[in-house]
Amino acid sequence: MRLIHRSHRAANAVRTVSPSGELFVASVVICMILSAFGDAVDPSLFGELGLEYALFDLTGEFSVLAMRHWHLLQLFLAGSALAAGIMVLRIVVGAFFRPLESAPPQDAEKVPIKL
Amino acid sequence: METDFFSAAFLSALLAIVLIDLVLAGDNALIIGLVARNLPKESQNKVIFWGTFGAIAIRAFMAIIVVYILAVPGFMLAGGLALVWIARKLLTPEGGGHEESHLAKPATTFAGAVRTIVIADAVMGVDNVLAIGGAAHGSVLLIVLGLAISVPIIVWGSKLVIKLVDRYPSVILLGGAVLAYTAYGMIVREPFLVTWFETHPATKLVLAVLIFSISLAPWYSERLPAHMKPLVVVLPALLLWMLAFEVAGTVWKVQIDYLMASNQGEYFIEGLRWIGWLPFVALFLWVREQFVQRSQRAARDTH
Structure with a gap:
């Protein structure tokens, strides 16, 4: 028996995880896949396609291709930054745009979405 | 693996080992309690000490052996595939009640109790040592440091660990993701496949997505509509x-x-x-x- 099984919430983590925790882990997973993408792409291919600029950014450290050299700590930090960015974006967008609500199915209105 | 203690590579590998240790830790306290419950009171403290010592020693020994075994061609691939299964199992929600360990039968003698504790720890810790062996990139120093940090936490601070994962279940998801990433690293580093991956670089991305899609399936399938x-x-x-x-x-x-x-x-x-x-x-x-x-x-x- 694992130690985590002493906690019901931990043993059912996929069901009990908080939305922000889930967003953080999902962002870290995205960064890990991007780092695998950087590992998979041959940089000379970009040169052949005339996209050399994609290899370089301000310091050459933050392009997807450079992510192949990133370690777990850096991926965690990048995941945190990505999650924080998405959260801020959600709050800002939520302040300006009202989400659409679906109208009840039995409603007389012909359009199923109402503002 | 560079041994500069403050390099990102070293700290990242240490973090991965500690995280894997915490999420895959066996419940040593429960095992020791079950095994020692029928012994006289004066023997119980001795069993707890020697059982814990034996468990730590066998864990360190197994982890170092795994580092050497993983250097044998073919084992890195097998270990990576095993880690995918371990990550998936870690994230799969618990079905019924707790599974009682059949290894932890009450012992009647001191030697029998210590032996049962050590064997139970060895059996429960196979997945754990495999994972930290893969995350350590062949560094024995990292394994020993990782064990020195995490084993005392697991043995004497198990309540703290339970509190942590109970308050933040996302630690388990993060552990699953780190296991999947370690599995990807192990398969890509497999000596048999290194040259093939160099000539087929695009397959690395396909492999990474494949590993994450299998390992994290219990998580995203929970969010998918029927x-x-x-x-x-x-x-x-x-x-x-x-x-x-x-x-x-x-x-x-x-x-x-x-x-x-x-x-x-x-x-x-x-x-x-x-x-x-x-x-x-x-x-x-x-x-x-x-x-x-x-x-x-x-x-x-x-x-």
Whole structure:
């Protein structure tokens, strides 16, 4: 028996995880896949396609291709930054745009979405 | 692996080892309690001390052995595949009640109790040492440091760990993701496959997505609506199909790149590669639908 099984919430983590925790882990997973993408792409291919600029950014450290050299700590930090960015974006967008609500199915209105 | 203690590589590997240790830790305290419950009071403290010491020693020994075994060609691939299964099992929600360890039978003698504790720890810790062996990149120093940090936490601070994962279940998801990433690293570093991956770099991305899609399936399948659930099978199967063509192209020296195809046979193989999976997916969806309908009909008949 694992130690985590002493906690019901931990043993059912996929069901009990908080939305922000889930967003953080999902962002870290995205960064890990991007780092695998950087590992998979041959940089000379970009040169052949005339996209050399994609290899370089301000310091050459933050392009997807450079992510192949990133370690777990850096991926965690990048995941945190990505999650924080998405959260801020959600709050800002939520302040300006009202989400659409679906109208009840039995409603007389012909359009199923109402503002 | 560089041994500069404050380099990102060293700290990252140490973090991965500690995280893996925490999420895959066996419940030593429970095992020791179960084994020692029938012993006289004065022997119990001695059993707790020697049982804990033996458990730590066997864990360190196994982890160091794993580092050397992983250097043997083929074992890195097998270890990586095993880690995918371990990550998936870690994230799968618990079905019924707690499974009581059949290894922890009450002992009647001091030696018997210590032996049972050590064997139980060795059996429970196989997945753990495999994972930290993979995350340590062959560094014994990292393994010893990782164990020195995490074992005392697990043995004497188990309540703290339980509190942590109970308050933040996302630690378990993060542990699953780190296990999947470690599995990817192990498979890509497999000596048999290193040259193949160098000549087929794009397959690394396919492999990474395949590993994450299998390991994290219990997580994303929980969020998918019922009609999208087949994706849990279809997505990894499709990635495997693509990988299989790359492997077949190497083994049978078949041209599978459409830009380089020159005869009808090669164009046919290319077509098969990109759309050949469609009938299989359609068949799978049809069979699945039949099963769902049959079980719904059976449930209706019983009511």
